[in-house]
Amino acid sequence: MSERYADVILNISHESVDRPFTYMIPEDLCGKLTPGTAVQVPFGNAKEAKLGYVLALRKEAPTGFQLREILGIAEKKVGVEERLLTLAVWMHEHYGCMLNQALKTVLPVKEAVKARPRKTGATGRGEAKDALLSRELTAEQQAVLSELRRAETEKAGGSYLLFGVTGSGKTEVYMRCIEEQRRLGKQAILLLPEINLTFQTVRYLEERFGEEVAIIHSKLSKGERYRQFHRAARGEATVMVGPRSALFAPFPNLGLIIIDEEHDGAYRNDAVPRYDAREVAAKRAELAGAQLILGSATPSVESWQRATQGEYRLLRLTKRAVSGAVPAEATVVDLRDELREGNRSVFSRALSEKIMVRLSRGEQVMLFMNRRGYARFLSCRSCGEALRCPHCDVTLTLHEDGSLRCHYCGYRTVKPERCPSCGSPYLAGFGMGTQQLVEQTGRMFPAARILRLDADAVRGKDGGQSILEKFRAGKADILIGTQMIVKGHDFPNVTLVGVMAADTELYANRYTSAERCFQLLTQAAGRAGRANKRGEFVIQTYRPEHYAIQSAAAQDYERFAAAELAYRRAAGYPPVLHMLTIQLAAKDETALTRAAALFADCLKIATALAAEAPQCIGPVNAGVYRVQDYFRKMIYMKHACYDILIQIKTAAEEAFRAQIPGGISLLYEFV
Structure with a gap:
C-alpha cells in the first residue's frame, strides 16, 4: 500500500x-x-x-x-532534500528554537521575485581551466591536497582543520578542492564571514569557475536570492559562496563544505535560531557524506582542541606561498611610557616615524581601530552623566556629523546643547572612534590621502568594495578602519599596519576576550608585507605583557593556544566544558525577574533528577541589560557532557512552559 x-x-x-x-x-x-x-x-x-x-x-x-x-x-x-529537513529538525532540537524557525532558516527562499541580470566579471570555463593549470603549488599545498584527495578516494569524508599562516595559500587549496568536486560531479559550498569584504576571493572563484558560481549575501534582493538558490537546485551552479545562509544551498550531491576564517564571530547567528554555522556545517556534511574543511591562521580554540585530540584531521601550511615573503616584523609600544614621556598623541613616536617612512617611499599603511564613530560616548563634565540610549542599556556613540547613535538598535538623535540630566553646557566626547582617527591622522600627515572603512562607510550597495578597490589601485596612502580591514585582504603595497588600541578587546566583558584580541592582532599583522616587500606591524598597548599581545607579536598561535587553554581549564570555560546560555527577555522587568526565578527553580528540579549535576550560574543581568526596550537575564550551565545539558534543559523547559507568563522570550545558545 x-x-x-x-x-x-x-x-x-x-x-x-x-x-x-x-x-x-x-x-x-x-x-x-x-x-x-x-x-x-x-x-x-x-x-x-x-x-x-x-x-x-x-x-x-x-x-x-x-x-x-x-x-x-x-x-x-x-x-x-530530505537531508535538509533532517538538518532543520536537528537544529530545532539542538538550539531550542521552534521547528518552524529552523525550517525558515534551512528553507530561506519563499517566493520568486523578478531578478535583475547577474553582473559578473567571470571568464569562460576554458580560461578558468587554463588559469588553474598555470598556478604552481608549494610543497606544503601539494601535501595538503594529496591528503584530501586520498580521503576522497577512500570515501572517508571527515572534518579537517587547515591551519595556515596568513599568505600561505589557503585560498588556492580551496580552489583545487572545489575543482576536484566538480570533476567528480559533486557540488561545493564556500562560506566567507563577510562576502562583501572578501570580493577578491569571489572574483577569484568567478575567474576559475565562471557561471557555475552562485553568490549569496545580505545585499541581494529577494529575487536575486531566489535565483541563486534556484540555480543550485536545478544544477546550473556547482559552487555556492556566501556567509552563513549559503550553507543551506539545495545541492543534490554536495561533496564539500569549506569555512574560511572559521574563527570569525560572524559564523554565529545572533537572531533566532541562534546557531553556530560551524556546528551546522558539520551536521550537514555528515548527512551528505561530504568533506568539511575549516581554514584559519588563528583557529578558534575549540577547533584547535578538536584537531589536536584527533576529532578533526590537522593540516598545516607554515610558510607564505609567495617566494621571498616573510611575516611582518612586530614592534610593541607601551603607551604608558609614551604618556610618561609627554606624548599625548594617539600616535606613538615609533608609529609616527614608520608612517612617514612609508609615505616617503610611496608605500601604503593600514591603521586598525576596532571602534567606529567619532567618540565612544558623550559625557557631562559637570554631573558626570553619559548620554545613553533610551531603549538600550548602552551609551550613545558620537559621530562626526554631530549625531548620537545606538549601535544596538539604531536609535539616532542630535547632540544636545545642554546635559539632559543637569542642564550644564559642558558636554564632551570621550574615547576615540574611526572617524576621529581619520581627522587626527589628517592633521598629523596632511599630505596623505586617507580612506575609512567601517560599518558606517559600507551602507551602500557595493558594501565597501569601491573603497577597497580604490585603496588597492593606489588612490589612497592610508586606510583606516575597524576589523573589516583585516579580514583576508591582499594589498601588495601595504608594508605597515598599526593597531591604535590593542587593549580594546582585552577589556571586553566575555571569556573569549583574549582569544578575540589575539585573532584580530594576528589577522592585522598578516596584511603587511604580503608580496616580497618587508612588512612591519606596530601594536600600541597599555598591557604589553599580556600573553595575547606577546603571542600576536611573535606570530605564534600554538604559544597562545597553550596559554588560553590553561586559562579555560582553570576557569571551567569551553572547550574544556560545554556551556549552555539561557536568555530570558521581556519588556516588563518585574515579569522577567519572576520568570527567570521560575526557570532557575525548574532547572534545580531537573538537575536533581539527572545522573550528574551541572554547574549553574544565575539568573544574572545580561552584559547589556536592555536592548530595544527588552530587559534580558541570563542563566549559564556548564558540564563536561553535552547530552546531560540537553536533557536538563529540555526537562526544565517543559516544566517552565507549563507555567510561563505571557510576553517572555526564551533563547538558547551552546558555546
Whole structure:
C-alpha cells in the first residue's frame, strides 16, 4: 500500500502550530510528494490556503482525528532534500528554537521575485581551466591536497582543520578542492564571514569557475536570492559562496563544505535560531557524506582542541606561498611610557616615524581601530552623566556629523546643547572612534590621502568594495578602519599596519576576550608585507605583557593556544566544558525577574533528577541589560557532557512552559 498521508509543518510562526499536522494525500497527488515538497493546505477556519512543507509520508493515519486533504503543490518553490529537513529538525532540537524557525532558516527562499541580470566579471570555463593549470603549488599545498584527495578516494569524508599562516595559500587549496568536486560531479559550498569584504576571493572563484558560481549575501534582493538558490537546485551552479545562509544551498550531491576564517564571530547567528554555522556545517556534511574543511591562521580554540585530540584531521601550511615573503616584523609600544614621556598623541613616536617612512617611499599603511564613530560616548563634565540610549542599556556613540547613535538598535538623535540630566553646557566626547582617527591622522600627515572603512562607510550597495578597490589601485596612502580591514585582504603595497588600541578587546566583558584580541592582532599583522616587500606591524598597548599581545607579536598561535587553554581549564570555560546560555527577555522587568526565578527553580528540579549535576550560574543581568526596550537575564550551565545539558534543559523547559507568563522570550545558545 502506497503512502496516503503526509506530515506537514505549516509556515506559521506561532508555538501552537510548531509541530507537524497529518493530511490526506488526494488521488491525483499520490506518488508526487516527497519530504521537502512545498504544499498548500487548509488550516483552521482560515479562508485562504496555508503554505506547508512535507516532513514525512506515512501509510496509516493517526487515530482519533478527522483529517483534511492537501489542496495542491505550491508553485515556484525551490525543492529541498530530505537531508535538509533532517538538518532543520536537528537544529530545532539542538538550539531550542521552534521547528518552524529552523525550517525558515534551512528553507530561506519563499517566493520568486523578478531578478535583475547577474553582473559578473567571470571568464569562460576554458580560461578558468587554463588559469588553474598555470598556478604552481608549494610543497606544503601539494601535501595538503594529496591528503584530501586520498580521503576522497577512500570515501572517508571527515572534518579537517587547515591551519595556515596568513599568505600561505589557503585560498588556492580551496580552489583545487572545489575543482576536484566538480570533476567528480559533486557540488561545493564556500562560506566567507563577510562576502562583501572578501570580493577578491569571489572574483577569484568567478575567474576559475565562471557561471557555475552562485553568490549569496545580505545585499541581494529577494529575487536575486531566489535565483541563486534556484540555480543550485536545478544544477546550473556547482559552487555556492556566501556567509552563513549559503550553507543551506539545495545541492543534490554536495561533496564539500569549506569555512574560511572559521574563527570569525560572524559564523554565529545572533537572531533566532541562534546557531553556530560551524556546528551546522558539520551536521550537514555528515548527512551528505561530504568533506568539511575549516581554514584559519588563528583557529578558534575549540577547533584547535578538536584537531589536536584527533576529532578533526590537522593540516598545516607554515610558510607564505609567495617566494621571498616573510611575516611582518612586530614592534610593541607601551603607551604608558609614551604618556610618561609627554606624548599625548594617539600616535606613538615609533608609529609616527614608520608612517612617514612609508609615505616617503610611496608605500601604503593600514591603521586598525576596532571602534567606529567619532567618540565612544558623550559625557557631562559637570554631573558626570553619559548620554545613553533610551531603549538600550548602552551609551550613545558620537559621530562626526554631530549625531548620537545606538549601535544596538539604531536609535539616532542630535547632540544636545545642554546635559539632559543637569542642564550644564559642558558636554564632551570621550574615547576615540574611526572617524576621529581619520581627522587626527589628517592633521598629523596632511599630505596623505586617507580612506575609512567601517560599518558606517559600507551602507551602500557595493558594501565597501569601491573603497577597497580604490585603496588597492593606489588612490589612497592610508586606510583606516575597524576589523573589516583585516579580514583576508591582499594589498601588495601595504608594508605597515598599526593597531591604535590593542587593549580594546582585552577589556571586553566575555571569556573569549583574549582569544578575540589575539585573532584580530594576528589577522592585522598578516596584511603587511604580503608580496616580497618587508612588512612591519606596530601594536600600541597599555598591557604589553599580556600573553595575547606577546603571542600576536611573535606570530605564534600554538604559544597562545597553550596559554588560553590553561586559562579555560582553570576557569571551567569551553572547550574544556560545554556551556549552555539561557536568555530570558521581556519588556516588563518585574515579569522577567519572576520568570527567570521560575526557570532557575525548574532547572534545580531537573538537575536533581539527572545522573550528574551541572554547574549553574544565575539568573544574572545580561552584559547589556536592555536592548530595544527588552530587559534580558541570563542563566549559564556548564558540564563536561553535552547530552546531560540537553536533557536538563529540555526537562526544565517543559516544566517552565507549563507555567510561563505571557510576553517572555526564551533563547538558547551552546558555546
